[in-house]
Amino acid sequence: MATFEDFKKLDIRVGEIIKAEVLEKAKNPAYKLWIDFGEEIGIKKSSAQITECYKIEDLIGRQILAVVNFPPKQIADFISEVLVLGTYSKQGVVLIQPEQPVEKGDKLG
Numbered sequence: 001m002a003t004f005e006d007f008k009k010l011d012i013r014v015g016e017i018i019k020a021e022v023l024e025k026a027k028n029p030a031y032k033l034w035i036d037f038g039e040e041i042g043i044k045k046s047s048a049q050i051t052e053c054y055k056i057e058d059l060i061g062r063q064i065l066a067v068v069n070f071p072p073k074q075i076a077d078f079i080s081e082v083l084v085l086g087t088y089s090k091q092g093v094v095l096i097q098p099e100q101p102v103e104k105g106d107k108l109g
Contacts (some may be wrong), residue, residue, distance in 0.1 A: 021027035038103065
């Protein structure tokens, strides 16, 4: 069972999607995302299997939550630097996002 101490090891931050493209070489349909986490962290890349619920044009400017302290992972020909958070729902993966606009880089706590 995970403990609260385990949870505290995760650095989960708010970022704003500034660019999105189809990840052509992925085994499963996915997007390449460029996410701005503000001055402290900067812009990071992520691969996200969210194509069932989102079109690229709907992603730009959207705030999301992501784990920013996992090691980078290669997905096809793309290096994913952060893990975007979402729920595995009946309609597909649904992004977790703040209820109202907040500062880029704000930490989940």
